[in-house]
Amino acid sequence: MIRILTLAWIVWLEMIRRKDIYVLLILLAAFLVALMALNLFGLDRAVSYLKEIGLLLAWLCAWILAVSISTRQLPQEERQGTIFTLLAKPVGRAEILLGKWLGAWIVTSAAALVFYVLLALILALRGGGFGGMVLAQAWLLHLGLLAVITALGIAFSTRLNADASAVLTYVVTLAAWLFLPRVPDLVLTARGAAQTGLMVIYYALPHLELFDLRRRLVYGWPPAPDAAVLWALCYGLLMTAVFLMLGWLAYRNKRFTRGAML
Amino acid sequence: MSNAIDIQDLVVEFPGARGGTVRALQGLSLSVARGQVYGFLGPNGAGKTTTMNVLLGFIQASAGVARLFDEDVRQTIARRRIGYLPEHPDTYKFLTGRELLLMAGRLFGLPRAARNARAAELLALVGLETAGDRRLATYSRGMLQRIGLAQALVNDPDLVILDEPASGFDPLGRIRIREIIAALRARGKTVFFSSHELSEVERICDRVGILAAGRLVAEGRVAELVKAGGPAVAGGPAVAGGPAVAGENLEQYFIRMVT
Numbered sequence: 001m002i003r004i005l006t007l008a009w010i011v012w013l014e015m016i017r018r019k020d021i022y023v024l025l026i027l028l029a030a031f032l033v034a035l036m037a038l039n040l041f042g043l044d045r046a047v048s049y050l051k052e053i054g055l056l057l058a059w060l061c062a063w064i065l066a067v068s069i070s071t072r073q074l075p076q077e078e079r080q081g082t083i084f085t086l087l088a089k090p091v092g093r094a095e096i097l098l099g100k101w102l103g104a105w106i107v108t109s110a111a112a113l114v115f116y117v118l119l120a121l122i123l124a125l126r127g128g129g130f131g132g133m134v135l136a137q138a139w140l141l142h143l144g145l146l147a148v149i150t151a152l153g154i155a156f157s158t159r160l161n162a163d164a165s166a167v168l169t170y171v172v173t174l175a176a177w178l179f180l181p182r183v184p185d186l187v188l189t190a191r192g193a194a195q196t197g198l199m200v201i202y203y204a205l206p207h208l209e210l211f212d213l214r215r216r217l218v219y220g221w222p223p224a225p226d227a228a229v230l231w232a233l234c235y236g237l238l239m240t241a242v243f244l245m246l247g248w249l250a251y252r253n254k255r256f257t258r259g260a261m262l
Numbered sequence: 263m264s265n266a267i268d269i270q271d272l273v274v275e276f277p278g279a280r281g282g283t284v285r286a287l288q289g290l291s292l293s294v295a296r297g298q299v300y301g302f303l304g305p306n307g308a309g310k311t312t313t314m315n316v317l318l319g320f321i322q323a324s325a326g327v328a329r330l331f332d333e334d335v336r337q338t339i340a341r342r343r344i345g346y347l348p349e350h351p352d353t354y355k356f357l358t359g360r361e362l363l364l365m366a367g368r369l370f371g372l373p374r375a376a377r378n379a380r381a382a383e384l385l386a387l388v389g390l391e392t393a394g395d396r397r398l399a400t401y402s403r404g405m406l407q408r409i410g411l412a413q414a415l416v417n418d419p420d421l422v423i424l425d426e427p428a429s430g431f432d433p434l435g436r437i438r439i440r441e442i443i444a445a446l447r448a449r450g451k452t453v454f455f456s457s458h459e460l461s462e463v464e465r466i467c468d469r470v471g472i473l474a475a476g477r478l479v480a481e482g483r484v485a486e487l488v489k490a491g492g493p494a495v496a497g498g499p500a501v502a503g504g505p506a507v508a509g510e511n512l513e514q515y516f517i518r519m520v521t
Contacts, residue, residue: 006368010354017356081352085413088318088346088423089369092338255276256320257311 003091004099011073011103020068021111024061028115031057032122047128051218054122058115059142059214063173065111066146070104070153071165074251083256093252097154101244104150109143116142131216133223138213141229144236145211149173151240152206155247158254176205206239264332266421266452267294267317272326274312274476286312288476289326294469296420299443299453301463301484303516304473310456313473314425318346330421342370345419349426351410355399359390359409362398363416370417384412389438404435411442422446424455428462440466464488464512472519480519488515 015021035050074096077083086096116139123129130138152172156165183202190198210232213224274287287309294300304310315321316328317335333340353362360381367377385394388408393401401409407429414422427443428436443453443466457463463470464484472480480487488510510518 002371003369006365010357010365013361014354014356080354081348081350082354084318084320084348085346085351085353085366085410086369087320088341088344089366090338090342091369253322255322257315 003095004102007091007096007099008103008106011069011100012107015069015107021065021107024065024111025114025118028057028061029118029122032119047123047126048218050123050126051119051128051130052214054119055214055217058112058119061115062108062112062142062146063149066104066108066149067153067166067169067173069107070101070150071157071169072162073100073104073154074157075160075162075165078256087256093254094248097158097244097248097251101151101154101240104154105143105147108146108150112142112146113139131220131223134213134216134221137223137229138217141211141213141232141236144233145208147240148206148208148211148236148243151243151247155243155250158247158251172205173208177208180205180207181209207235210235264296264329265293266296266298266331267292267300267454268327268329268332269293269313269317270327272313272316272328273324274309274316274321275324286476287316287323287326290473290476290478292471292478292481294452294454296452297447297450298468299447299466300455301467301470302454302456302473303458303460303463303470304456308473309476310473311425312476314423314456317423318344342417343420345414345417345422347407347410347414347422347424347427349429351406351413353398353406353409353413356397358395358397359385359401359405359412360394362409362413366413366416372417380416380418384415387415387442388412404431407431408435411439419451421452421454424453426457427455428457428459436462460511460513460516470512472516474519480515484512488512 032050032054035053074083077086077096087093116135120130120135149169153165153169156168160168180202183198187195187198187202215221216224269290269292272287272290273285275283275285278284290309290313292313302310302313312321316323317330319335319338319341322336328335330340331343335341354365357365363381363384364377367380372380381394382391385391388411390405390408390412393405398406398409407427408431411427414424424443427439431439440462443455446453447468467484469481469483470487471478
């Protein structure tokens, strides 16, 4: 376990010493401050509007961070050659995978927390706010979502370079987000192989919509039932484990060679 | 007592450019006893790096067995007692030298107090005490080579594998490397290293193995090899390069073996 935590610590140190995260934070803050200055629909409506746009931005920033951080971890180790000093130590490949995923997840989760706090502060300045319980549930589910996305990014990056992995992760998560909730309607009208194919896609891709409580936050609805939140978290854990397992299968016998093979 | 390194009939194949198979190692067998300084020599493309890649678990052999202290190299535990310095030690540039050593210590499971003490000791050993808290991004190539050596020694390894250890050093650094290798030998540690610096090898190695085209073509004590042309590896392939020449040095012997 100490080796996994050490690798996660390296990811954390790298992120806080790089500028990506701070750029996103500053961009988000600047957008929110600009939005706060607007009063399009009267005072009351503007707070809902601010919540909706603010949450969307926080989600977008966390999504971009999760994909960019997770997909570059393993390819970067290979490109820089640090994988060789790592593999020469008693560190298993499964531990490398888990350490990298854990680091990426912790960094993006911490960033998501900062995004939420920033948004709550700006809303408070405007006289609005979130329900405490719903906010806690939303953040918890957002962590589940980020766990799935980072695991998917890590899995792709075991065999692809950082750019290809990032593009694939963006495409798959976007498809899961936009297309998957509509699949049941399509299944009803499809026939034969198309129907089977749609069913396979429906169960294979992660259902990211399960982790979304933004409407409850925006419209001030009551908290979701605890059991539903728990089930969604269990589902996130399962999908994370599945993606990490697939990544490990692809990574465990991968050949790493310094320079020429000979 | 088991050897530090045992390699038997090692074959490594990989896909060739035209769909065929290329054999990087062709049934390599080699043993390195504990406490020896062993020079692993060969021209470029002979298979030295491939052998090291197998020993360190970077790639898996197509056939044959490789063991470190009786542990199969495919097992993670086999790397518990080794230290490795690559030819170009690539490091996490955002870390400081001390953080890199602490990280390496954690990966070997050293307790906190031992990690801190070891990091300070190694920084002093490689002459980086004053630069230990600087980011690695600000280090020169020689300094990176030295911190690379320090991280290879963090677990006080019984076997140190060095890939072209002198390549990044200035003359003073090379002397320091030689002193460190001598100190390791004095403490009963095994050092296995590849090098193209044959005068360096002649000076510090107990034994050498010469690899050509994926096969071991000569193996033995340096003095024995160069004396009267020396023995080629027992049961190995016929050695091209002409008859034995008495009184030649290691460089001349090496050229005769691999050409």
